[in-house]
Amino acid sequence: MPTDATLPSRARASDELLRTALEQFATVGFVGTSLQQIADHAGYSKSSVLYHYASKEALLEAAITPAIERLEVLVGEFAEGRRSDAARGVFIGSFVDLLLGERLAVHLFVNQGHSLGGIPIVERGNAAVRVLADAICSGATLVEQMRFGVALAGATYALVAGATFFGDEDPVNETLNAHTDEELREALVDVVSELLLPADGRQTR
Amino acid sequence: MPTDATLPSRARASDELLRTALEQFATVGFVGTSLQQIADHAGYSKSSVLYHYASKEALLEAAITPAIERLEVLVGEFAEGRRSDAARGVFIGSFVDLLLGERLAVHLFVNQGHSLGGIPIVERGNAAVRVLADAICSGATLVEQMRFGVALAGATYALVAGATFFGDEDPVNETLNAHTDEELREALVDVVSELLLPADGRQTR
DNA sequence: ACGATAATTGACCGATCGGTCAGATCCTGC
DNA sequence: GCAGGATCTGACCGATCGGTCAATTATCGT
Secondary structure, eight states, rough: OTTTTOOSSSSHHHHHHHHHHHHHHHHOOOTTHHHHHHHHTTSOOOOOHHSSSSSSHHHHHHHHHHHHHHHHHHHHHHHHHHOOOOHHHHHHHHHHHHHHHTTTHHHHHHHHHGGGGTHHHHHHHHHHHHHHHHHHHHOOOHHHHHHHHHHHHHHHHHHHHHHHSSSSOOOOTTTHHOOOOOHHHHHHHHHHHHHHHHTOOOOOO | OOOOTEEESSHHHHHHHHHOOOHHHHHHTTOOOOHHHHHHHHSSSSHHHHHHSSHHHHHHHHHHHHHHHHHHHHHHHHHHSSOOOHHHHHHHHHHHHHHHHHHHHHHHHHHHHGGGGOOHHHHHHHHHHHHHHHHTTTOHHHHHHHHHHHHHHHHHHHHHHHHHHSOOTSSSTTHTOOOOOOOHHHHHHHHHHHHOOOOOOOOOO
């Protein structure tokens, strides 16, 4: 076994492959990505990919597990903690952080999570979403549910779609990409809070 | 040629196939759906599918063209019309109507539009989205852009995800599916207007 | 009743899919 | 320098993909 952790800078093969795979999965889809494509983009052979990861599914699992686990703890905290305004505020911030920190994985999971049933890690993610939706919906009016759904789904998809429609050299998203993550985070938190927190002079429920 | 329009109730084969295809495309993805699956679900042979539609791509085109064209006229009106509050209100209503009226096609286009480059009708849809984004972004602050993005993407994905995560027999979405389209429309319009229209006492920009 | 056309189908094609396997090559501790 | 595991690769496999084609059956105007 190669002595890990000795050369922190040298890129490990399995990491390159994982990065490439996540990139491809997010852009052209899991079923739309072949092991050959991943291998080509990363500069290896298809056999090498299957040496580092037992299967295409294992590659997907490794790619999105960190993001799913972050989502799980976030949802767990929100579900058990009481729905005080302060707690909501903390949740919103953490949620946006998750979106920004795991963009590709979130993109992949959000857009394809439903069609990837049977894959354990995806099921875990879907279960977490259901728990979140349940916590939101219980004892809320339809408009309240919509407010939550639009806010969270909107924040999620606004980022995802931003990265989706406006490719690297697109002229439109110069404005969007010109902003740092900090600016994006602040704007997102602002808008979501606007919907979900009892803003000055307006009742949230 | 069979005398069309004579028997308005009798389901035509090509229509059944189109319905089945759209359903499959939306649930398991375009690349994830095989012609064989479509044929099986519709009760025909793969050859019959290719008799009615020249190719898998032609099937996709026929499935989402109506929705894309509705989007195009909607975006066109919004882009040229001035951004008065009344015009915004009309746009929001029409937008939500489009979402509700073309759920499956919207689902398909939203979730897979980016990975289906090269297909003309999809490109047209993407172009329309870009025009809309451009109209929204021009001369707006980051927070304003976010408000628009979150509102439209949120409304879109809240519906799509609702249909996505909460399958037919899911216990969670009983609350959601228990509502009629009219109720859903009203709630959606309310929430989106809340974000995009200068509500009483709050300035939109 | 009959010919024409629409509709449907199974057999078949080349390409590509995910995955297996037996070597080649590299690296490292001794 | 050499043994042995880690790494990498090409050849190959069965399955399935989208699509073609010739042949069969259903439908209908006359």
